[in-house]
Amino acid sequence: MRILRWELLLLVLTGGLLTGCHKTGVSFTELHSVPTVSIANNLVTIHFKGVYLGSHTWAQMKSHLEGQTLCVSGYKTTSEPEEDHDYDISLPATAGGQPLTVVWVNPDGSRMPLTVTN
16 A cells, blocks of 8 residues: 555656646747847848746747748747847758748747848
8 A cells, every 4th residue: 555655646746747847839929029030141030039938937949941931939948048049040042032931830830920121
């Protein structure tokens, strides 16, 4: 009987730990300011201000290219960045010179266009 209690306690603690470490997506509405985008040659720079989401949680960014659309999304992390930062993405040489659309992808798959300034 005593072993069963320890197994149950270990199972509950492990479940709580795994739940706390889960990274979840960041919705566009959770960002404290709207990211701005600038493009120079084959380098896209996304300027983020206010990546702190509250409760010791920050947003980390990731991106992927779908044709001529750069899809940017974020996930929540407890790793504190040193400061608000720019997120640089190098495009393949084949993408240069063609119009590029940059969108924020929400966890539900919906997309919000980001304004590109040059």
